[in-house]
Amino acid sequence: MTGNKSPFLVAPPLAPVPGLVHGFGDARWSEADFLAFAGSRGLRPVIMRQLHSDIIHRIEAGPAAELEGDALMTDVPGLLLVIRTADCLPALLVDEDRRAVAAVHCGWRGTGMRILEKSVRAMGEAYGSTPAGLKAALGPCIGAACYEVGPEVREGFLLAGFPPSVFAARGDVPGVSVPGLKGKFLLDLRAANAWLLGALGVKKENIFNPGAVCTHCDPRLFSYRRHPADPRRMYNFIGLTRQEI
Numbered sequence: 001m002t003g004n005k006s007p008f009l010v011a012p013p014l015a016p017v018p019g020l021v022h023g024f025g026d027a028r029w030s031e032a033d034f035l036a037f038a039g040s041r042g043l044r045p046v047i048m049r050q051l052h053s054d055i056i057h058r059i060e061a062g063p064a065a066e067l068e069g070d071a072l073m074t075d076v077p078g079l080l081l082v083i084r085t086a087d088c089l090p091a092l093l094v095d096e097d098r099r100a101v102a103a104v105h106c107g108w109r110g111t112g113m114r115i116l117e118k119s120v121r122a123m124g125e126a127y128g129s130t131p132a133g134l135k136a137a138l139g140p141c142i143g144a145a146c147y148e149v150g151p152e153v154r155e156g157f158l159l160a161g162f163p164p165s166v167f168a169a170r171g172d173v174p175g176v177s178v179p180g181l182k183g184k185f186l187l188d189l190r191a192a193n194a195w196l197l198g199a200l201g202v203k204k205e206n207i208f209n210p211g212a213v214c215t216h217c218d219p220r221l222f223s224y225r226r227h228p229a230d231p232r233r234m235y236n237f238i239g240l241t242r243q244e245i
Contacts, residue, residue, distance in 0.1 A: 007033065008235075011137035011208040017096050019242075021080065024090060024139035024211045025235040027222050034235040043080040043239050046072055050084065050105050054113040056122045070110050071119045073102035075127055080239035086222035087215050089141035089189045090236035091116050093123065095134055100127040101238045106141075106193050108149060112156050117196045131201035136208065139236050140221055143214030144168065144188035147225075154185045157192070166192040 008023035021041055025034065038045045046059055048067045055069030060076055072081040073093075081103035083090045088107035095101070104110075104119045123129035154167050167185045190212065197207055215221040222234050 009139065009210045011092075011210045013208055014092075014094060014135060014137060017094060019077065019099075019240050020094065020096075020101070020238070021241060022092055022094075022101075022137065022238040023236070024137075025237070026140075026220050027232070027234065028220070029235055031235070034237075038080050038237075041080075041241065042078065043241070044078060045080045045082050045237070046074075047082045047084070048072065052105075052107050052109040054110060054115040054118055056115070056119055058122070058126050070105040070107075071102060071115055071122075073100065073119065073123055073126065074239075075100040077240040077242040080237050083236045084233035085139070085141070085215075085236060086224045086230070086233050087142040087147075089193055090139040090211075090234075091119075091193060092137045092139070092236070092238040093119065093134055094136075094238070095123060095127060095129040097133055098127045098129055099240060100129055101240060103236065103238050106189060108147075108153060108187060108189065111189060111192050111196075112153070112160055112162075114160060114196060116193050117200055120197070120200055120202070131197075132203060134202050135206045136197055136202055138190055138193060138207065138209050138211065140211035140213050140215050140218070140234070141189050142216045142223065142225060144186050144191070146214055146216040147187045147189065148184045149187045151183060151185065153187065157187075162192055163195065166195060 007029040008025040044062045056071040059074040083103045083105045091104040093102040215223040
């Protein structure tokens with residue numbers, strides 16, 4: 001985030017995609033600021049009540065009521081899909097050829113349920129997207145050195161098919177000294193979701209990490225684990241303007 005004057009990050013490889021609006025907001029952006037940004041581009045935000053689930057919504061028009069779930073996808077211009085985060089990983093998916101996008105909320109529960117994989121498959125069913133034809137951008141989230149979880153989380157991930165390499169035991173992270181209780185593990189949310197994408201067939205060169213910083217360590221980002229009483233969240237978004245993509 002160093003030197004970033006904008007209140008949101010973009011994935012530079014996605015910038016040339018015609019009609020695409022996307023970004024990962026930081027703590028400088030209030031809800032009012034974000035809504036003003038969306039309005040200035042003629043986009044209607046679609047904001048869910050997030051549940052840490054694997055519920056995916058296909059959006060064909062602005063919803064009449066608040067949705068509940070953790071992933072949104074659309075091929076309709078004029079809609080801005082929104083994921084709010086404060087440690088969880090926001091993932092944005094783009095199918096340039098089929099003019100379709102998705103926004104996915106990947107906390108440890110959703111990741112364990114493989115919501116990002118299910119979102120890719122849902123885009124295939126809805127729009128004919130293929131993993132090889134997708135581009136993915138992974139935003140800021142809590143880093144592996146700071147994300148302590150219990151052995152039951154690790155067991156659940158292994159049962160769900162994740163490789164052991166997405167975890168490290170306390171003290172097993174090279175070059176990082178992190179105090180903590182024995183028997184705890186460190187989860188790498190970014191690595192776990194990148195693994196899901198790669199296992200599906202998304203090309204490694206099409207997985208971008210513009211937000212590879214730790215929300216827990218960077219004071220310019222919101223972190224639930226750093227300040228659990230703070231209700232504010234960062235706004236991460238993707239959508240298509242009404243011009244051709």
